[in-house]
Amino acid sequence: MSKNEQAYLDLCQTILEQGNKKQDRTGTGTYSVFGAQMRFDLSEGxxxxxxxxxxxxxxxxxxxxxxxxxxxxxxxxxxxxxxWNEWAFKRWVESDEYQGPDMTDFGNRSLVDDAFAASYREEMNAFKQRVIEDDQFAEKYGDLGPVYGKQWRAWQTSKGETIDQLKEVIASIKTNPDSRRHIVSAWNPEDVPSNMALPPCHTMFQFYVADGKLSCQLYQRSADVFLGVPFNIASYALLTQLVAHECGLEVGEFVHTLGDTHIYQNHVDQVKTQLSRTPYALPKIKINPALPSIFDLELTDIELVDYQSHPAIKAPIAV
Structure with a gap:
């Protein structure tokens, strides 16, 4: 059994057994612990x-x-x-231009009202198609504000300039691997209150080089353990592998540090189903050896190898 996956399963069990029952922004309610950490040895898979x-x-x-x-x-x-559809869709249906049926609390209502769910799907599909086909509409309602990509690549300074944090940190790893400043932050206090569709949950990450290996630690302020965290683990593990590839390093650890670490109350049954399953061996990642730079990356440059899993488990997203 993979120690990596067991770390995640143990966290789920801890929250179910010890989590504090809390209310939250979405009105769904959570079971929550504070200050969890998981470590993943990327050489294992x-x-x-x-x-x-x-x-x-x-x-x-x-x-x-x-x-x-x-x-x-x-x-x-x-x-x-x-x-990311729900956050953009929420902006659209709350705008003055939207003239369709009432979509208030669409995430929860679609679970208990079949007629509403059909209406929601119709409105969402129309919204998606319009974003794809209408560049002007997409520019206004498809944009989520200065979320992760903007902060990583074009952090706005008080002087009106921009900082490409990701490019700078990769250059720093190559030229000064022992630096303690290999940091990228997505949390910009000026942008959080009003401009972002969703304030960054994974707020900052730091790289660390030792013995020819690249490790990464992420601090995540808010962690949806069932739906979001599995994506976050894999995303930052992949980012670590890509940056290591560019810098000519092997991979070390991914360390995942979490603030408010929660399971939504309407995800408990799904978590219990997952905990009843036995993990398989982890897959591996192959990166195109000819990839010149992470900034030229295409989907075809990454291959997932030998992935075996149990079936997916669906659960509602809280918006």
Whole structure:
């Protein structure tokens, strides 16, 4: 059994047994602990969960979206990636221009009202199609504001200049590997209150070089353990492998440090189902050896090898 995956399963069990029952912004309610940490030895394999199927293509295309500095869901939709739709859709249905049926609390209502669920699907599909086909509409309602990609690649300074944090940190790893400043931050206090569709949950990460290996630690302020965290683990493990590839290093550890670490109350049954399953061996990642730079990355440059998993487990997203 993979120690990597067991770290995640143990965290789920701890939250179910010891979590504090709390209310939250979405009105769903959570079971929460504070200050958890998981460590993943990337030499053991790629930490994509096997106790439920996780869509690697969604993780890879989202990471490429971040790396490119993009903040508009149009690229994601064109790559059949729907993981950010709800936040953009929420902006659209709350706008003065929207004239369709009432979509208030669409995430929860669609679970208990079949007629509403059909209406929601129709409105969401129309929204997605319009974002894909209408660049002007996409620019206004497909953009999520200065979320991860913008902060990683074009952090706005008080002087009106921009900082390409990701490019600078890669250059620093190459030229000064022992530095303690290999840090990228997505948490920009000026942008959080009003400009972002969703304030960054994974707020900052730091690289560390030792013995020819690259490790990464992520601090995540808010962690949706069932739906979000499996993606976060795989995304930052993949980012670590890509940066190591570019810098000519082997991979070390991915260390995942979490603040408010929670399971939504309407995810408990799904978590229990996952905990009843036995993990498979972890898959591996192959990166195109001819890839000149992480900034030239395409989906075809990454291959997931030998992924075996239990079936996916569906659960509602809290928006």
């Amino acid at each position: 790629f930490p994509l969960l096997t106790t439920k199927r996780v869509n690697f293509q969604l993780i890879a295309s989202e990471l490429i979206w971040f790396i490119r500095g993009d903040t508009n869901i149009q690229y994601l939709l064109k790559n059949n990636n729907n993981i």
